[in-house]
Amino acid sequence: MRQKPALVLLTTLLLTLAAGIAAGNWKTLRNDQLHDPSNPSLRVLQDPEEALALLPPDTAGNMVNWVTALQRGIISPRSSLREDREHEILDDDVLMLDTMPLPYVRFPHRPHSEWMGCETCHEKLFVSVAGANAINMGKILDGQYCGVCHGAVAFPLTECNRCHNTDSSTVSGARPGGTLP
Ligand code: HEC
Ligand code: HEC
Ligand code: HEC
DSSP states (O other): OOOOHHHHHHHHHHHHHHHHHHTTTOOOGGGSSSSOTTOGGGGGSOOHHHHHTTSOBOSSTTSBOHHHHHHTTSOOOOSOSOTTSOOOOOOOEEEEOOOTTSOBEEEEHHHHHHHSOGGGTTTTTSOSSTTOSOOOHHHHHTTOGGGGTBTTTBSOTTOHHHHSOBOGGGSTTOOTTOEEO
C-alpha cells in the first residue's frame, strides 16, 4: 500500500530527530574536520560515540557528566603523574564574591581534588589562601586561572551558571569584593 507523502516525510523527520538525540552530538572521526578522512590509520581509532555513549550524559562540552562518572566509580583517573604521591581529598568550598551582577562562584574542592592532586593547582595556578588570587572573567576567558582547564579539558566557559552557581541572597554576611573559604 502507498503511504501518503506527508506521513512518510513526518515519520522520517521524527526518526532522524530521535536518532540525533540518542546519538548525543558526537561527530565521527571521519567528519569531525580534525582528522584526515583519507588516512587509512583512521580505522584503528575508536569513534568518540563508542566510548562516550556509555558514560552519564551531559548537555555541554563533550556531552559527558564527568563528575557523575567519577562519583559513580565508572572512571578512576590518576590524580598525578607521580605514583608515589599520597592522594588527598579536600571537602570544602571557596566562595568568590567579586562577580558583579552575576551569582557568586562557589569553587568546590571535593570534585577537583577527587580528580587531581593539590599540586595541580597549588601554588602555581592558585595561591592556597582565599582571596589571594586576582581572578577575573577576562583572565579566565584568556586561558588563565579556571580557564587553564575550563574551556580546554573541563566544561566550557559558556556554561556560566555552573560556576556562577550561588544566589547572593542566600549567603548572609558576604560582602562583594571578597572571598570566603
Ligand atoms: C569556570 C568557571 C566560570 C565560568 C564557566 C564563568 N565564570 Fe565568570 N567568573 C568566574 C570567577 C572565578 C570569577 C571571579 C570571582 C571573584 O574573583 O570573586 C568570575 C567573574 C565574573 C564576573 C565579574 C567581573 C569580572 O570581569 O570578573 C562576571 C561579570 C562574569 N564572571 C561573567 C560570566 C559570564 C557571563 C559567564 C558565561 C558566559 C561566566 N562568567 C562563566 C568563574 C567562571
Ligand atoms: C582545580 C584547582 C585546585 C585543586 C586541585 C586544589 N585547589 Fe585549593 N584552591 C583552589 C582555588 C581556586 C582556591 C581559592 C583561591 C582564592 O580564593 O583566590 C583554593 C584555596 C585553597 C585554600 C584556602 C581556602 C580554604 O579552602 O581554606 C586551601 C587551604 C587549599 N586550597 C588547599 C588545597 C588542598 C589541600 C588541595 C588538595 C587536597 C587543593 N587545595 C586542591 C584551587 C584548587
Ligand atoms: C587544573 C584544572 C582545573 C582548574 C584550574 C579548575 N577546574 Fe573546575 N573542574 C575541572 C575538572 C577536570 C572538572 C570535572 C570535569 C567537568 O565537570 O568538566 C571540574 C569541575 C568543576 C565544577 C563542577 C563540579 C560538579 O560537582 O559538577 C565546577 C563548579 C568548577 N569546576 C568550577 C571551577 C572554578 C570556579 C575554577 C576556578 C576558580 C575551576 N573550576 C578551576 C578542572 C579544573
